[in-house]
Amino acid sequence: MFSTRSLFQMAPVTSPAAVIVSHGSPSDPDPQEAFVAQLAAQVAELSGRKVTGATLAKNGALEARVSGLNAPLIYPLFMTDGWFVSTNLHSRLKAAGLPCWRMATPLGMDLCLPELAVRTLRQTMARHNLPRGGTTLVLAAHGSPSDRRPARATHAFGAALYTSGLFREVRTGFVDEAPSLEQAAAISGPALVLPFFAARAGHVLMDLPDALEAAGFDGPVMDPIGVWDGVAPLIANALHAACKADAA
Numbered sequence: 001m002f003s004t005r006s007l008f009q010m011a012p013v014t015s016p017a018a019v020i021v022s023h024g025s026p027s028d029p030d031p032q033e034a035f036v037a038q039l040a041a042q043v044a045e046l047s048g049r050k051v052t053g054a055t056l057a058k059n060g061a062l063e064a065r066v067s068g069l070n071a072p073l074i075y076p077l078f079m080t081d082g083w084f085v086s087t088n089l090h091s092r093l094k095a096a097g098l099p100c101w102r103m104a105t106p107l108g109m110d111l112c113l114p115e116l117a118v119r120t121l122r123q124t125m126a127r128h129n130l131p132r133g134g135t136t137l138v139l140a141a142h143g144s145p146s147d148r149r150p151a152r153a154t155h156a157f158g159a160a161l162y163t164s165g166l167f168r169e170v171r172t173g174f175v176d177e178a179p180s181l182e183q184a185a186a187i188s189g190p191a192l193v194l195p196f197f198a199a200r201a202g203h204v205l206m207d208l209p210d211a212l213e214a215a216g217f218d219g220p221v222m223d224p225i226g227v228w229d230g231v232a233p234l235i236a237n238a239l240h241a242a243c244k245a246d247a248a
Helices: 029-047 061-066 083-095 113-127 149-162 181-185 202-215 231-247
Strands: 018-022 051-055 073-076 135-141 167-174 191-195
Touching: 018 029, 018 061, 029 051, 029 231, 051 061, 061 083, 073 083, 073 231, 113 149, 113 191, 113 231, 135 149, 135 181, 149 167, 167 181, 181 202, 191 202
Parallel strands: 018 051, 018 073, 135 167, 135 191
Antiparallel strands: none
């Protein structure tokens, strides 16, 4: 469990600035740009370092945030290390004229995330009277038909949640590969849906509800992980750990 109190004076004045980068929504970039800016402000307050945020979708936003920075920490507000993180983000940073940077682990692959998720899931299950050990968790994710990294990261997260003993089964469904969200949600008995997404945007607002309706799923659906209250302390902790590793 993270103690937000211990994070306030975590970073010395000389600590590198950090930039939280998310995908954003190309068709409507401003709401997600505002969200990542607000998250960055929360992380800055917790970590005691300069933290800004940008989406890849907002024209010129990333370039503006990294301008003038010296070897910043880049925090990918993504759930996996797929193409956007491993290739596109690096290309965008180079094109912005940034000579060097340190890339943190994406949100969805943070080794501390399962602990936060289990606590949040336990609270949600209690609120909905879902039985421990008798509930199916449906992990809704994006996936990719041409890149195995997103599925690997998603399945690893699901496996970590299964070891908590909270669930009878953890089923994963994807937007862009099999098994589909509809297939994963076609179940009977107590169940809960966890969107393995970094934002409340297109896939969470459109694809997921459509798939759940098609599957006849009527159980509770949680908020996507990226908007949880515990994410800001988790990011602050990750930035501190990255700096500590560099100094070692």
